[in-house]
Amino acid sequence: NAGVTQTPKFQVLKTGQSMTLQCAQDMNHEYMSWYRQDPGMGLRLIHYSVGAGITDQGEVPNGYNVSRSTTEDFPLRLLSAAPSQTSVYFCASSYSAGADTQYFGPGTRLTVL
């Protein structure tokens, strides 16, 4: 199993550009989520999904869209990037919501100029 994979590892955008951060898992997990990590702020939940076709907002959803068309993939879209979205983004998955083990991807480091 590859576990949770994320691409790209690094990305630099200009303000106003759009992009999609990719996340995939091969563990047949129903639950997937996106977090952002900022210095001194810990990790904060952006969006989550309890299964294909179902998504919901987390603590800091503004400026981000998600969709879940398959169990394996959970892309995160930035429609118009802003400097405030400069952060490290982590995708995570688990068998179900609130399950005992969440698996994290290696992260995407995004800089918005």
Added chain:
Amino acid sequence: GEDVEQSLFLSVREGDSSVINCTYTDSSSTYLYWYKQEPGAGLQLLTYIFSNMDMKQDQRLTVLLNKKDKHLSLRIADTQTGDSAIYFCAESIGGRADGLTFGKGTHLIIQP
């Protein structure tokens, strides 16, 4: 509301024990976790404890949970240079889908 608090830094000598502390506010927490993050890397689940347990031991790691005081600690015995990392405490509530609530992380610094 949910809040998880940790001190930002801990410095220990190599070979000593490290004790990283965490407090949380949500009494309905079901699982409490410790994650490790090395520089430039993702989060690695170290261990977790179910809320009806007081203690869990796994090799060099000992987790203690005081549910009355909402206090969680991680003890690392015989601390090594490879233990240098940021340690995150996190909580979740069983059945709830809105993810984990993380503390801000404790930087563990190992002195030779």
